[in-house]
Amino acid sequence: MSEGLTDDELRFLQETFDLAREGDTAALAERVDAGVPADLTNSGGDTLLILAAYHTHAETVRALLERGADHSRVNDKGQTALGAAVFRQAREVVELLLDAGADPALGRQSGIAVAQVFDLPEMTELLNAPRA
Numbered sequence: 001m002s003e004g005l006t007d008d009e010l011r012f013l014q015e016t017f018d019l020a021r022e023g024d025t026a027a028l029a030e031r032v033d034a035g036v037p038a039d040l041t042n043s044g045g046d047t048l049l050i051l052a053a054y055h056t057h058a059e060t061v062r063a064l065l066e067r068g069a070d071h072s073r074v075n076d077k078g079q080t081a082l083g084a085a086v087f088r089q090a091r092e093v094v095e096l097l098l099d100a101g102a103d104p105a106l107g108r109q110s111g112i113a114v115a116q117v118f119d120l121p122e123m124t125e126l127l128n129a130p131r132a
Contacts, residue, residue, distance in 0.1 A: 013040070016028065016031055016036055016040060016048070017040075017042055017046075017048065017051060019031070020048040020049075020051040020052045020055075020057075020060060020064075021051050021052075021055050022055070022057075023052065023055060023057030023059065023060045024060075025057070025059045025060045025063050028048065028052075028060060028063065028064070029063045029067065032048075032063075032064070032067045033067070038064055038067045038068045038069040038070075039068075039069055039070050039073060041073070041075075044075055044076050044077070045073075045074070045075035045076035045077070046075045047069065047070070047073045047075070047081070048064055048069065049061060049064045049065070049069040049070070049071060049073070049081045050073070050075055050079065050080065050081045050084055052064060052081075053081035053082070053084045053085040053088075053090070053093050053097065054081075054084035054085070054087070054088060055088075056085070056088050056090040056093055057093075058090070058092040058093050058096060061081070061085075061093050061096050061097065062096055065096065065097075065100045071097050071100050071101065071102040072102065072103065072106060074106065074107045074108075077108075077109065078107045078108025078109045079107055079108075079109045080102065080103075080106050080107045080109075080110065080111070081093075081097055081102065082094065082097045082098070082102040082103075082104060082106070082110075082111040083107055083109045083110055083111045083113070083114045085097060085111075086111040086114045086115050086120065086123045086127070087114045087118065089120060089122070089123060091122075091126065094111070094123065094126055094127070095126070098126075098127070098131055099131065104127040104128075111123070111127050112124070112127055115127060
């Protein structure tokens with residue numbers, strides 16, 4: 001990822017990932033609106049959406065989805081934003097992703113697999129509930 005980028009550009013990209021981790025929705029949305037890809041991916045395959053979902057920032061997840069972030073991206077470990085949200089038992093984030101069409105069975109560490117492995121019956125029920 002760093003090939004051909006200046007130190008300032010690398011710092012900007014790292015800060016962008018930090019905005020997703022921290023749930024700074026306004027600043028992150030501003031960057032995406034200005035041209036940063038909604039599916040910007042780090043060296044581990046984590047997208048901004050995966051990071052926001054893992055850190056349980058529902059408003060940031062919503063903003064990224066509204067800006068076209070792909071909920072079906074799988075990182076290098078086989079994880080999706082939905083799987084990350086299930087692991088963290090972040091009901092609102094899980095619902096946002098499901099409503100956007102996220103597949104509970106996608107990825108080696110899918111939402112369904114995570115709910116089963118960690119015995120999360122509430123998450124299993126949510127993943128299997130019919131969507132409107």
